[in-house]
Amino acid sequence: MRLGILGGTFDPIHLGHIKVAEFCLKKLNLDLILFIPSGNPPLKKASADYIHRLEMVKLAIKKYKYFKVSELEKKKYEKDPTYTYDTLKTIKKLYPKAEVIFLIGEDNVTELKRWYKYNELFNYAKFVVLSRDVNSRKIFANLEYYNKLQFLNMPLIDISSNTIRNNIMNNLPIDGLLPKDVEKYIIENKLYSKLVN
Numbered sequence: 001m002r003l004g005i006l007g008g009t010f011d012p013i014h015l016g017h018i019k020v021a022e023f024c025l026k027k028l029n030l031d032l033i034l035f036i037p038s039g040n041p042p043l044k045k046a047s048a049d050y051i052h053r054l055e056m057v058k059l060a061i062k063k064y065k066y067f068k069v070s071e072l073e074k075k076k077y078e079k080d081p082t083y084t085y086d087t088l089k090t091i092k093k094l095y096p097k098a099e100v101i102f103l104i105g106e107d108n109v110t111e112l113k114r115w116y117k118y119n120e121l122f123n124y125a126k127f128v129v130l131s132r133d134v135n136s137r138k139i140f141a142n143l144e145y146y147n148k149l150q151f152l153n154m155p156l157i158d159i160s161s162n163t164i165r166n167n168i169m170n171n172l173p174i175d176g177l178l179p180k181d182v183e184k185y186i187i188e189n190k191l192y193s194k195l196v197n
Contacts, residue, residue, distance in 0.1 A: 001031045001032070001095065001097060001098040001099065002028065002029060002030045002031050002098070002099050002101060003030065003031065003032055003033075003034065003091075003095055003098040003099065003100050003101065004021070004024055004025065004028065004030040004032065004033040004034065004101045004103055005033070005034050005036060005088075005091065005100060005101065005102045005103060005125065006020070006021055006024075006033055006034070006035050006036070006103050007035075007036040007037075007038060007084065007087070007102075008036075008037070008038060009037070009038050009041065009044060009046040009053065009161070010035070010037045010038075010053050010056065010057050010161070011046045011047055011048055011053055011161050011165070012048065012053070012056050012161055012164060012165075012178065012182055012186060012191070012192075013035075013053075013056050013057050013060045013161075013178075013179075013182060014159050014160075014161060014164055014177050014178050014179075014182075015159055015176070015177060015178060015179065016157040016158075016159035016160070017035075017060070018060060018061070018064075018179065019157050020103070020130060020154070020157065021033050021035070021061075021064075021067060023154050023155075024103055024128070024130070024152070024154075025066055027152060027154075028101060028128065028152065030066070030101065031066070032066055032067075032068060033066060033067050033068070034068055034069075034070045034091070035057050035061060035067060035068070035069045035070065036069075036070045036072055036073060036087060037050065037053045037054050037057050037069070037073065038073055038082060039073030039074060039082035040073075040080065040081050040082050041081070041082060042081040042083070042116070043111065043114060043115075047165060047191075047192060048191050048192070050073075050074065052185075052189060052191060054069065054071065054074065055185065056182045056185055056186070057069045059179065059181040059182050059185055060178075060179045060181070060182050062181075070091075072087050072090055072091070073087060083115070083116040083117070084102075084115055084116070084121060085115070085116050085117040085118075085120060085121055085124075088100065088102065088121060088124035088125050089124060091124070091125075092124050099126065100124060100125040100126065101125065101126050101128055102121075102125040102126065102127050102128065103128050103130060104127060104128070104129055104130070105129070105130055106129055106130065106131055106132065106136060108129075109129055109140050109143070109149065110140070110143070112127075112143075112145065113143070113144075113145075118145070119145070122145065122148045126150060127148060127149050127150065128149075128150045128151075128152050129149050129150070129151045129152065130152055130154050131151045131152060131153050131154065132153070132154065132155075132156050133153075137151050159177050163177070164177050164178065164192075165192045168186065168191075168192040168193055169192060169193065174186075
């Protein structure tokens, strides 16, 4: 089994995340992609509560046969930091025979060295970097873990959670950026609009 892992704050999950997952499912010949909303990441603070972010992921992927949401980081989200290292160790126990492929964006490549026990992460998963430009990977060549990374070129997807949150705060449209059910959930729960001072 080839198991893809797509982690993140998903704050909120958007159509870009879905397109990335669909692309990777096909290109990497994956059998399943686990979406793992981060519980309490030490290096990035989410705007929406974990429970909201989890629910939005569930809504976004419910019609996709090969996508599944994991609540692995749910227990700790209230108080303790959640680390990718612990999550990957648990996944290896849950899927002992799977080849685990951890998907990350290029913006996370240099950040990896700040992750908890980053050198040991490669024992639990193959790291695939979603790259938009063949030439951009040259800037990572000096990293000590460069040879442990696999790069996958993919088309530019110009949607970001940050843009969506800003649009909501400023009463700008978000049509076509999110799955309809996620957009409805955000409106019904008044997410992100409360960020306005």
